[in-house]
Amino acid sequence: MALITYREALNQALREELDRDERVFIMGEEVGYFGGAFKVTDGLIAAYGEKRIRDTPISELTIVGAGVGAAMGGLRPVVELMTINFALLAIDQIVNTAAKARYMFGGQTKVPLVIRAPQGGGHQLGAQHSQSLEAYFVHCPGIRVALPATAADAKGMLKYALRQEDPVMFLEHESLYGLKGEVPEDEYLVPFGKANVMREGKDVTIVAYSKTVHDALKAADILENQGTDAEVIDLRTLNPLDIGTVLESVKKTARAVIVYEGWLTGGAGAEVASRIYEAAFDDLDAPIQRVASADVPMPYNRHLEAAALPSPGQIVAAVERIM
Amino acid sequence: MYRLAEDELLEIYRLMTLIRRFEDKVAEMYTRGKITGFCHLYAGEEAIAVGALHGLYDKDYVVSTYREHGHCLAKGASPRVVMAELFGKSTGISKGRGGSMHLFDPVLRFMGGYAIVGGGLPIATGLALSIAYRGDPEVVCCFFGDGALPQGAFHESLNMASLWKLPVIFVCENNFYGMGTLVQNAICQEELYRFADPYKIPGIRVDGMDVIEVYAAVSEAAARAREGKGPSLIEAITYRFRGHSMSDPAEYRSKREERLWQERDPIKRFRTLLTHERRIAPSVLDKIDQEETAVVDDAVKFADESPEPPLSELTKNVYVEE
Ligand SMILES: Cc1ncc(C[n+]2csc(CCOP(=O)(O)OP(=O)(O)O)c2C)c(N)n1
Ligand SMILES: [Mg+2]
Numbered sequence: 190m191a192l193i194t195y196r197e198a199l200n201q202a203l204r205e206e207l208d209r210d211e212r213v214f215i216m217g218e219e220v221g222y223f224g225g226a227f228k229v230t231d232g233l234i235a236a237y238g239e240k241r242i243r244d245t246p247i248s249e250l251t252i253v254g255a256g257v258g259a260a261m262g263g264l265r266p267v268v269e270l271m272t273i274n275f276a277l278l279a280i281d282q283i284v285n286t287a288a289k290a291r292y293m294f295g296g297q298t299k300v301p302l303v304i305r306a307p308q309g310g311g312h313q314l315g316a317q318h319s320q321s322l323e324a325y326f327v328h329c330p331g332i333r334v335a336l337p338a339t340a341a342d343a344k345g346m347l348k349y350a351l352r353q354e355d356p357v358m359f360l361e362h363e364s365l366y367g368l369k370g371e372v373p374e375d376e377y378l379v380p381f382g383k384a385n386v387m388r389e390g391k392d393v394t395i396v397a398y399s400k401t402v403h404d405a406l407k408a409a410d411i412l413e414n415q416g417t418d419a420e421v422i423d424l425r426t427l428n429p430l431d432i433g434t435v436l437e438s439v440k441k442t443a444r445a446v447i448v449y450e451g452w453l454t455g456g457a458g459a460e461v462a463s464r465i466y467e468a469a470f471d472d473l474d475a476p477i478q479r480v481a482s483a484d485v486p487m488p489y490n491r492h493l494e495a496a497a498l499p500s501p502g503q504i505v506a507a508v509e510r511i512m
Numbered sequence: 513m514y515r516l517a518e519d520e521l522l523e524i525y526r527l528m529t530l531i532r533r534f535e536d537k538v539a540e541m542y543t544r545g546k547i548t549g550f551c552h553l554y555a556g557e558e559a560i561a562v563g564a565l566h567g568l569y570d571k572d573y574v575v576s577t578y579r580e581h582g583h584c585l586a587k588g589a590s591p592r593v594v595m596a597e598l599f600g601k602s603t604g605i606s607k608g609r610g611g612s613m614h615l616f617d618p619v620l621r622f623m624g625g626y627a628i629v630g631g632g633l634p635i636a637t638g639l640a641l642s643i644a645y646r647g648d649p650e651v652v653c654c655f656f657g658d659g660a661l662p663q664g665a666f667h668e669s670l671n672m673a674s675l676w677k678l679p680v681i682f683v684c685e686n687n688f689y690g691m692g693t694l695v696q697n698a699i700c701q702e703e704l705y706r707f708a709d710p711y712k713i714p715g716i717r718v719d720g721m722d723v724i725e726v727y728a729a730v731s732e733a734a735a736r737a738r739e740g741k742g743p744s745l746i747e748a749i750t751y752r753f754r755g756h757s758m759s760d761p762a763e764y765r766s767k768r769e770e771r772l773w774q775e776r777d778p779i780k781r782f783r784t785l786l787t788h789e790r791r792i793a794p795s796v797l798d799k800i801d802q803e804e805t806a807v808v809d810d811a812v813k814f815a816d817e818s819p820e821p822p823l824s825e826l827t828k829n830v831y832v833e834e
Contacts, residue, residue: 222764223692246662246698247629247690275628278663313549313600315611317627485830488821489549489611490600496826 217269288331340370345379382429408504554582556753563726630663659690720748
C-alpha cells in the first residue's frame with residue numbers, strides 16, 4: 190500500500206490507462222500545460238504530448254460533444270470539465286447524445302466517454318461555482334454516475350470507468366483532492382455498482398457518497414460516544430445503484446439516514462429513500478431522514494454557506510430524531 | 513482627448529486610480545484572510561472600464577464578468593459597498609450573498625458580474641431587447657474576456673443582437689490569456705474584432721491601455737446603438753498585471769513580458785499625458801492619489817465594521833416574497 194492523495198490517485202489512474210490503451214486521450218480546459226485547474230493532470234503533457242493531452246478552448250458544449258463523437262469514432266476520450274458548474278453548458282450533449290446514442294440507434298453504437306468534473310461547495314465560491322449536480326445525471330438513463338470518496342476508490346473507479354463501455358459522469362469532490370489514503374501498489378479496478386460498508390454498526394444505517402461519506406464517518410464517531418452504533422455505507426456509484434447492500438444494512442438496523450451535498454429537494458438521496466421504502470418498509474422502525482444542502486443558491490458569506498451545507502452535526506441530529 | 517474638459521480628465525484619472533488602489537488593497541485583504549473564495553483583480557485593465565463608461569450615461573446598463581470590481585466602481589458604486597461585499601457583509605452591494613464574482617446594483621444599472629465564461633452576453637442581449645422593446649434611449653455595455661469567444665453564447669448573442677439591431681456594445685477585454693491559455697492556442701482568429709464581420713456589425717480593435725481611445729470607440733458605438741443601428745464589437749488590447757485570480761502565480765508568463773506591459777501602465781501613461789500635454793500640475797494628481805488611498809482605507813474600515821448577514825435569512829430571496 191502507498192499513502193497518496195485523491196488527486197495523485199486520479200493522476201496515476203490516468204497514466205496507467207494512457208499507458209495501457211493507445212485510444213485513451215484527455216481533453217479539457219487547462220488540462221495540458223497548466224496541469225488542470227485542480228492539478229489532476231499535472232505532468233501528463235510532458236509524458237504523453239499534445240496529441241493525447243489536449244488543451245481546449247472554453248467551449249464546454251463542443252468539448253463534450255466532440256468527446257461523444259470521438260468515442261463513437263472508436264477512441265476512449267477522457268473529457269475534463271473544469272468544474273461541474275460548466276457541465277450545464279454541455280448538458281445537451283450529455284443528455285441528448287451521450288446517454289441516448291446507443292439506445293436510440295438500436296444498440297448499434299456505443300459511447301465509452303468519461304467526463305470528469307470536480308464539484309461541491311465549502312470554499313466560498315458563491316452560487317455559480319459551488320454546486321453538486323449528480324441528481325441531474327442520475328435522473329437520465331443511459332449514463333453512469335460515479336462519485337469516489339477515497340483515494341483508493343478514485344484510482345480504481347477511474348480505471349474501471351475507462352474499461353467499461355458506457356458514458357460516465359465521474360464526479361470528484363473539490364474538498365477531497367488533498368485527502369490522503371492507502372492505495373494498493375498492484376493494479377486493481379473498483380467495479381461500479383458495489384457499495385462499500387465503511388463502518389459496521391447495528392443501530393442506524395447512514396448512507397452517503399462523495400465527501401459526505403467523511404461527514405458520516407465523523408458523525409458516527411460522535412454517535413459512538415453517545416452510545417449509538419452507526420453503520421456507514423458509501424454508495425460509490427449512483428448509477429448503477431447498489432440498493433442491495435443498503436437494504437441488507439437497513440434490515441439489520443431498522444433505521445436509515447441518507448446524506449448528500451446536492452439540494453435536498455429532488456436530490457439523489459430521495460431516490461435511495463424511495464427504494465428503501467419500496468423494498469423494506471416493514472423493516473423500518475422510524476421514518477427515513479435526509480441530510481442535504483438547503484434549497485438555496487449557495488451564498489458567499491461563510492456563515493451562511495456553512496449553514497447551507499450538510500455537516501456531521503446535522504447528521505448526528507438526524508440520527509437522534511429517529512433513535 | 514481634446515474634446516474632454518480638465519475636470520473630466522481629472523475624473524477619469526481619479527477613477528482609474530481608485531480602481532488600482534482598491535485592487536491592491538483587495539489583494540492585501542485576501543492575503544490576510546478577510547476576503548475568500550475566487551478573487552480576480554482588474555489591475556492593468558482600468559482604462560477599459562473607465563474609458564468605456566465615460567462614454568456612456570448613468571442610465572446606460574453594464575453587464576460584466578467575475579473580474580468586475582473595476583467595472584462596478586467605474587459605474588459609480590461606492591468602494592465601501594463593494595469592499596463590504598468582498599468581506600461577505602450584509603452591507604455589501606449584493607448583501608454578502610454574491611461575493612467578488614457577483615456584484616450587482618440595479619440603481620446604478622450595474623446588472624451583474626457573471627462567473628460562467630460567456631454567460632453575460634445573452635443577458636446583455638436581453639437587456640438591450642428590453643430597451644428596444646420599450647423604445648428607450650439607453651444602451652447596454654457588455655464586458656467579457658477573450659476566453660468567451662470560443663463559447664456559443666458569444667456567437668449566438670452577436671447574431672441575435674445584430675439581427676434585431678439591439679442597442680448593445682460588446683467590449684472584449686483581450687488580455688492575451690484565458691487563465692493560462694494564450695489566445696492563439698484557443699482561438700483560430702487572433703484578431704478578435706474580426707468576429708464582427710460575419711455578424712455584419714462594426715468591429716474595431718483599440719489600445720485598451722489608452723483610456724481616451726477606449727472612450728472614443730465606445731462613444732461612437734453608443735451613438736450608433738442609440739440611433740437604432742444595432743450592436744458593435746470593440747476589442748480592447750490589455751494585460752492583467754496579476755495572475756488570473758488570487759491563487760494563480762501566473763507562472764506561464766515570462767517576467768520580461770510582464771515588465772514590458774508594466775511599462776504601458778494605463779494610469780502612468782495617462783498621468784504623463786495630463787502633466788505633459790495638458791500641463792496639469794503633478795501636485796493636483798498627487799492629491800487625487802492621496803484622496804483615493806484614503807477612500808479605500810475608509811472602505812476597508814466600513815467593511816470590517818459591518819455586520820454579517822443573519823443566519824435566519826439563509827432562505828430569504830430564493831423567491832419573490834410578498
Ligand atoms: C463556462 C466556463 N468555463 C470555464 C470557466 C473557468 N474559467 C474561469 S475564468 C476562465 C478564463 C477566462 O478568460 P477570459 O475570458 O480571457 O477572461 P480573463 O480572466 O482573462 O479576464 C476560465 C476558463 C468558467 N468560469 N466558465
Ligand atoms: Mg483573458
